[in-house]
Amino acid sequence: MTSTDGGRSSALGRRAVERRLGLVTDLYELTMAASYHRLGMHDRATFSLFVRKLPAHRSFLVAAGLEDALARLERLGFDDEGIDYLVTTGHVRPEEADALARVRFTGDVRAVREGRVVFPGEPLVEVDAPIIEAQLAESLILNAIHYPTLVATKAARCVAVAGGRPLVDFGLRRTPGIDASVDVARACWLAGFASTSNVHAARRLGIPASGTVAHAFIEAMPDERAAFEAWARTTVGPLTLLVDTYDTLSGTRRAIELARRLRGEGRALASLRLDSGDLEALSRAVRQLLDDAGLRDVRIFASGGLDEYAIDRLVRARAPIDGFGVGTRVGMSADAPVLDMAYKIVAYAGRPCLKLSAGKATIVGPKQVWRRRDSGGRLVADRIAALDEPAPTSGDWEPLLEPVVSDGRALRRPRLAELRSAHAAEVARLPAELRAIAPDEPRATYAVSISRVLAERHRAAVRETRRREGLEPRRDGQAS
Numbered sequence: 001m002t003s004t005d006g007g008r009s010s011a012l013g014r015r016a017v018e019r020r021l022g023l024v025t026d027l028y029e030l031t032m033a034a035s036y037h038r039l040g041m042h043d044r045a046t047f048s049l050f051v052r053k054l055p056a057h058r059s060f061l062v063a064a065g066l067e068d069a070l071a072r073l074e075r076l077g078f079d080d081e082g083i084d085y086l087v088t089t090g091h092v093r094p095e096e097a098d099a100l101a102r103v104r105f106t107g108d109v110r111a112v113r114e115g116r117v118v119f120p121g122e123p124l125v126e127v128d129a130p131i132i133e134a135q136l137a138e139s140l141i142l143n144a145i146h147y148p149t150l151v152a153t154k155a156a157r158c159v160a161v162a163g164g165r166p167l168v169d170f171g172l173r174r175t176p177g178i179d180a181s182v183d184v185a186r187a188c189w190l191a192g193f194a195s196t197s198n199v200h201a202a203r204r205l206g207i208p209a210s211g212t213v214a215h216a217f218i219e220a221m222p223d224e225r226a227a228f229e230a231w232a233r234t235t236v237g238p239l240t241l242l243v244d245t246y247d248t249l250s251g252t253r254r255a256i257e258l259a260r261r262l263r264g265e266g267r268a269l270a271s272l273r274l275d276s277g278d279l280e281a282l283s284r285a286v287r288q289l290l291d292d293a294g295l296r297d298v299r300i301f302a303s304g305g306l307d308e309y310a311i312d313r314l315v316r317a318r319a320p321i322d323g324f325g326v327g328t329r330v331g332m333s334a335d336a337p338v339l340d341m342a343y344k345i346v347a348y349a350g351r352p353c354l355k356l357s358a359g360k361a362t363i364v365g366p367k368q369v370w371r372r373r374d375s376g377g378r379l380v381a382d383r384i385a386a387l388d389e390p391a392p393t394s395g396d397w398e399p400l401l402e403p404v405v406s407d408g409r410a411l412r413r414p415r416l417a418e419l420r421s422a423h424a425a426e427v428a429r430l431p432a433e434l435r436a437i438a439p440d441e442p443r444a445t446y447a448v449s450i451s452r453v454l455a456e457r458h459r460a461a462v463r464e465t466r467r468r469e470g471l472e473p474r475r476d477g478q479a480s
Contacts, residue, residue, distance in 0.1 A: 047345050065146070108407065109126070115152070122382060123367050156192065170327030189420060197325070301324070302314070364457060372392070379430055
């Protein structure tokens with residue numbers, strides 16, 4: 001499968017020959033695959049990946065992680081050492097392991113483009129493939145999409161409240177691993193961040209890198225004034241001074257002294273960074289000192305434990321802050337670190353499949369999600385429909401799921417920059433109440449319905465399943 005994402009997955013592709021990912025799964029995926037083989041079950045199955053419900057205070061999700069998921073499907077399979085190990089576990093017979101050794105992904109995938117806004121119950125990905133391949137894809141795909149979707153959603157919320165102020169990803173140090181830090185930088189850029197401090201991610205993704213200076217530099221110098229002068233003398237690019245190591249206002253006054261000397265040399269101080277304390281009060285005091293010194297063009301950049309809630313408070317208070325560095329709380333999606341995301345079979349060999357468990361019921365069959373806009377282009381409703389249904393005829397509807405893999409081969413996909421632009425345009429068309437950050441108020445909801453055809457098929461499948469399993473008919477009229 002071929003990538004168009006700034007070369008990132010081409011590197012994964014070069015490793016495909018070296019290492020297959022068949023063992024990167026839960027054991028029951030392998031034991032089920034072995035049983036399918038022993039039973040002669042090789043027909044095609046459709047699996048849907050979706051989120052059952054939104055986390056608290058979320059009104060939407062931003063789909064992300066698809067590029068990595070598809071790169072992983074390219075590497076689905078087993079190397080010789082993996083097959084040998086699998087036999088030693090005692091969970092798979094040698095002849096079944098030999099059959100698994102030949103597995104490669106040959107199926108089809110339809111998916112929502114990264115950066116699109118999605119809602120509960122809507123498939124983000126649908127996999128249609130021989131059942132063994134589709135089953136073995138579960139852990140790889142879920143793992144690839146869950147975390148980036150969480151981060152992209154939180155990052156999009158930060159962008160929504162920042163009022164156009166630039167945001168920088170500072171998340172590298174506390175993300176769960178180096179690869180995760182790249183996922184964070186990518187998700188944040190997709191959602192509208194201006195840059196990342198993560199140089200490794202910036203190089204891999206082709207996005208801007210930016211950074212300032214740490215407190216260690218200040219502390220290692222004889223005093224703060226010497227530190228500022230040393231930094232101005234040795235650094236290249238726009239000059240930013242970190243002024244809160246000892247006392248923010250004293251640091252600002254020393255920065256102003258330096259800025260006046262630099263101006264005489266034809267150089268300029270670009271910005272000051274605040275990283276602690278009462279950012280609203282301190283930013284006002286710093287802004288006043290700068291303005292009184294005639295340094296109205298020097299910007300104030302703030303960081304330190306920020307997320308959408310803190311940014312929203314500062315923006316609403318009209319704190320004179322021109323940009324924000326956002327790290328741990330976005331990189332870990334701190335207030336909502338888990339999605340109720342599932343990958344469930346919905347059809348096998350042309351037969352609808354479903355789960356009736358309370359709170360975890362599924363809707364049968366391959367699907368399409370249709371999105372409607374009003375005359376002004378604003379998003380107003382989604383409809384989950386059967387894949388083979390005609391498009392809705394009343395109103396302006398567009399399909400969300402599109403082919404991304406055919407017969408095991410990736411189809412051309414938009415580059416990250418295109419996804420980023422499309423995401424910004426879609427979020428701008430969301431109802432304002434969905435973009436609002438209101439942790440203490442009931443979250444806004446968006447209309448998502450199930451088409452008449454799909455609902456009827458599902459009810460018929462429920463009736464047949466309950467008859468087949470000897471269960472009492474439902475009496476509440478619901479479809480399950």
